[in-house]
Amino acid sequence: MSEKMKILYVDDEPDNLVGFKASLRLDYHILTAVNIPQAMSCLSNHPDIKVVFCDQRMPGTTGVEFFEEIRISYPLPVRILLTAYADVESIIDAINRGNIFRYVKKPWTEADIVSAIDEASKFYMANSMLSIKNDELQKAYNELNKFAYSVSHDIRGPLAGLLGAIDIARDVDTVEEMREMLYLMEKSLKKLDTYIISMHDYYSMQRGELKITDINFNEIMNELKAIYDVLSITNHVAFKINVKQDDTFRTDAVPLTLILNNLLSNAFKYQDKKRRNKSVEVTIEAEKTLATICIKDTGIGILGNHIGKIFNLFYRANSQEVGSGFGLYNVKSALSKINGKIEVNSVMDQGTTFKVTLPSI
């Protein structure tokens, strides 16, 4: 935190403002206002003000009244009252109603103000941390609910299917029928396995520190090519890779690989089986500060009204049972981890292109 903390001082006597600024400007970014309207516009122009000092005795509005007002409209800055008078009643009242954090007696000394600012800044930090944590908790709760909901479908579903299959296996007479059933059972188990792997990906994208390393896109793509060549050959999907990297590029390889892996897996999975010239094309252009990755397929495409939702947890835009509803959600989490962006372009029965842009970290 190299930037100075912003502090607003409101007082109707310009001399006081000058004195305040003179003694504190080296350590803080001091903003001043001689009246309430000026103070208001200052608060609206500087939403990052952390502490507001205000004189109690001012023409028109008192300091206590001013604080009562901004408590609603600008709840974040910590409010400290300056008072030369023994306005004990109104101060006690204001503190009790939560309108002011504390007060400093006039004439103040620099030490008084600095200690008040220190306390206020700790209070401010604690409050903002708390609200960040609250938002995170709320999000985690919502996702936990979605998980609990998905357990009966995505974990119990395949298991119930297997149990049912075992039950009827006792009456199956022919080897062909048995083979068909084993094939379906295997498919069901693989789906369950994918679900569990994705759940692990989900967890590692939410937690865990970033590990920034030099990225060699050619190397990463060669590894992925080895994996997807099998699918490319068995499903007759041409797999083209173009990588152009002249400079060093740095990011975390784990989220990057997860993004590429999920997008590639989808590109192969959602091919149009009836189509003749099927292909998946990856184009990577890595420059010094930015990498652009395009993954283009000739697949079934995504309907326009689903595109906005495909990154939602457990959302599936296709009736084939291959999807778990995890993949693109994990892609989005991984992207936010390494500050990347994604765009989708899709035409039904023509194909889909995902364009990812990543900064070098």
Add this chain to the structure above:
Amino acid sequence: MELSFIVIDDSELDCFIARKIIRHTNEHLSINTFQDAQLALETIQAGIAHAAGSKTIVLLDLQMPLMNGFQFVEEFEKLPPETQKKYMVVILSSTRNTNDIHRILTYPAVNDILEKPLTREKLSSLMAKAQSR
């Protein structure tokens, strides 16, 4: 009364199991399976999946992509009453979610709910119930 079946489930294995169990119970029953609820609905609308003078039991999964069981029932209830009368909608799901179970049972078109996997015992009592209606 003659019975026939429509099975709506996105899982291929579950469709397979339902088909086998129904076959084992009575090999002459007509069975149509759909992995896409929308297609099943269109087939019912067109009156294709129904043999004249018979009753069709619809085994319906709840959680499916695109059109789920709830959406299917909502659309089904918009069909003409004489069409609806020919069908008996029964939920077949692995869900333990009480909200979902209560919610789906509030639809008048939904007759019953069965827990997966489908077994011969569950099917037999279901068929007895359908015959007696």
